[in-house]
């Protein structure tokens with residue numbers, strides 16, 4: 025029997041169907057609410073609203089679990105590779121060996137960017153934040169690859185998606201190189217995805233770059249952990265922008281812009297800065313007190329999540345990866361790491377954090393790890409963006425294939441002036 029929900033408005037009852045997903049909470053379908061009742065609903069921040077149906081990622085926030093296309097994300101982080109995850113998110117299933125060879129070769133074929141793009145970079149002020157450069161150059165891809173911007177053409181959709189997976193790391197590394205005044209390093213297709221990113225970021229023409237395998241493996245895991253996270257702010261932004269039919273590069277560039285905010289992709293930079301500022305385990309109680317004080321805007325960065333009301337599974341893998349990197353560097357007793365571990369321990373025993381179900385999120389340990397690997401904090405969000413590109417394009421494709429898809433157009437509760445008479449300037453006081 026189909027489940028239904030009944031809403032009573034001014035004594036009149038209206039029935040709405042309840043939809044069941046594969047797993048997770050049921051959803052009341054209110055798409056006919058306005059037509060049948062003349063009312064809208066309001067839900068700032070979408071805390072109770074599903075914006076679409078999706079079969080890409082599932083998060084069980086209470087259990088602290090996350091699945092990509094049905095596979096546990098922590099298992100994928102240990103056993104798969106970022107590029108395979110990009111394939112999985114886009115196609116819905118893991119590649120056969122032949123499919124993998126074709127895909128990996130195609131991505132390698134697209135790693136270089138149009139040579140003219142260098143001139144585009146030259147227009148930026150030296151010292152610009154790499155994210156400021158990236159948000160623009162990703163949108164500019166549509167100027168360089170106009171042959172794959174027809175969103176209604178399946179083949180062009182696939183080409184532009186592959187171009188983005190292949191070229192975004194190149195652009196992110198170029199943005200970094202430009203910001204520090206070093207020459208751009210071309211991709212090296214003999215390396216795997218993460219190794220190549222490291223050589224484009226840290227290599228210099230004067231010497232041969234030697235990849236540290238512990239670091240490149242750690243980076244690949246970080247990319248997997250950040251690859252998708254269902255309808256978060258940046259993904260929803262991409263979907264909304266794309267719903268107008270705008271080209272893929274322009275759509276995805278909106279994800280970069282949204283991700284840059286400190287409450288989203290910018291949190292790892294903020295978390296590392298906070299840990300450095302605390303600096304000593306003795307100062308932790310002072311910061312815990314600040315985080316609990318309602319009159320103080322300070323929040324424990326890297327703590328809390330809209331969906332996870334349990335330990336973020338990404339944070340668990342991240343903590344382990346962080347230990348591996350620090351051990352490789354011979355820094356098992358790293359001071360910042362000690363502060364992080366102790367802060368986590370104290371917070372998890374504190375009534376405030378227990379009651380509000382605030383646990384470490386992925387950003388709590390990713391900043392320390394990336395910093396130890398040599399990435400400056402300005403590169404943390406670009407790295408997140410490189411990884412999330414796989415998720416954004418998968419959602420972008422899913423949206424186009426969804427027969428229910430229509431242009432996104434939220435409504436509002438208007439609280440402004442009622443219609444009033446305009447008085448010409450000459451007649452006003």
Ligand code: CMC
Nearest residue numbers: 287288289291315323324325326327328329330380385387
């Ligand atoms: N430190 C102290 N108190 C907190 C924190 C925190 N980090 N996070 C939430 N709270 C409190 C908040 O003040 C509120 O208290 P009250 O009920 O008394 O008003 C309660 O917990 C619920 O928080 P909220 O802000 O209503 O929750 P939200 O779902 O709107 O926000 C969040 C989620 C991630 C933006 C928030 O927890 C936060 O700002 N955390 C710090 C920033 C951070 O680490 N962001 C990374 C998110 S994970 C990466 C990603 O997926 O993008």
